[in-house]
Amino acid sequence: MDMGIKRLLNRGVLAGWRWLDRAGEITPGTRAADGFGSFGSGTSIGFPVATLMGTRSIHLGSGILIGRQVTLSVGYGPDDAGIPERGLVIGDRCVIGARCSLVAHASIELGDDVWFGQDVFVCDASHGYQDPDLPIGEQFGGHLPVRIGSGSWIGHGAIILPGATIGRNVVVAAGSVVRGEVADHTVVGGAPARLLRRLEPGVGWVGPRGDVRPVLRGHFGEADESGFVSA
Template sequence: MNPLARALTHGVLNRGVHAVWRWLDRAGEIVPGTRAAAAFGSFGADSCIDFPPATLLNRRSIHLGSGVLVGRQATLSAGYGEDDPHIPDRALVIGDRSILGARVSITAHASITIGESVFFGQSVFVTDASHGYQDPTRPIGEQFGAHQPVSIGSGSWIGHGAVILPGARIGRNVVVAAGAVVRGEVEDFAVVAGNPARVVRRLEPEVGWVDSRGGVRPVLEGLFGSDPVRRPG
């Protein structure tokens, strides 16, 4: 085949492949009215899980509000295996208008609750249980840790690659910096960063946004802008 014919053939094939992929993207979306959506505990109006998902495990215990968008290659998982009889009815609850980026991984064993209008960057990991390591004679993967419910307050932003660990309780309108590892409680209207994540800015009544440690503000302004979360009202 001469170079011109080869180029023309490649161009036609390229356009065809991309056209098919766009069709698959649209046809494979999980939206209300599809059989896949009906398998969830609830699947609100105007919600969508992009195609292809990675893992959707025990959907009956997963609840999506209205206007929820979940990016492609997402893992939404409840329990330890298919048809686990011990999963709570509402193991994973995602509030209205929340947007979860591509490759998000959420594994709920007891309770993970995400509020309304919560935004995730890509590759965020959230879990309410980890592995134990107390028995040195057993593989770590066979030692399950305690279930510790996780909650993420409405209006919060969880940055790219952040990890939310068992027992985390994140307040309203919280910014979690990219790559942060969060455990424990985070107050409302705060910015946290680092591993382990610590509060680096907070909203003080009648004062505004204040730094919680010296030398941090210029870094945060570069990441989030000079006013990452506007004062309510």
């Protein structure tokens, strides 16, 4: 192909994709946004989406940024009449990275200012396995609500299992698998996730072997006068 024609086609394709990107974005006032239980001001869902299901049970706060190819779903299918009124609730100013999946059946709730990396998976139900004659995919497990506290960061590729309760300002390291309860102001990582560091007022960020990192303030980690937290 002639290089000039190739450049022209490339320019046209990229321009068309940028137009689709803008036109396909879900924002307040669009028909797709009207199908949600609530859809806050300044919130957007990138184009293209992966799956949107049970949107009347999904409630989005304001100022949320949701990336491309994200799945937001409630229930076992588009015709599931038994979905809860508030199956998936996302607080204000959250960021959900590309290709994340939030799959709710009873309740998944994110506080304000929760940030996800890419490819994070969160679900509040799993499969059973104890009937040896029934396919695993047809054995539905119990519904265990998931909570993620305000200000927390969930790293790339993390998996949040049914029943997990993650506190405020928690760091979940990339690739971690989280179950159970995670306390406020902690850093966890691994599969299954374990405690890597916790905040001790008046001391700092303490590791499992007693090593201490100072408290830093501000967006870029500027040290205060003491480097520690007041009791």
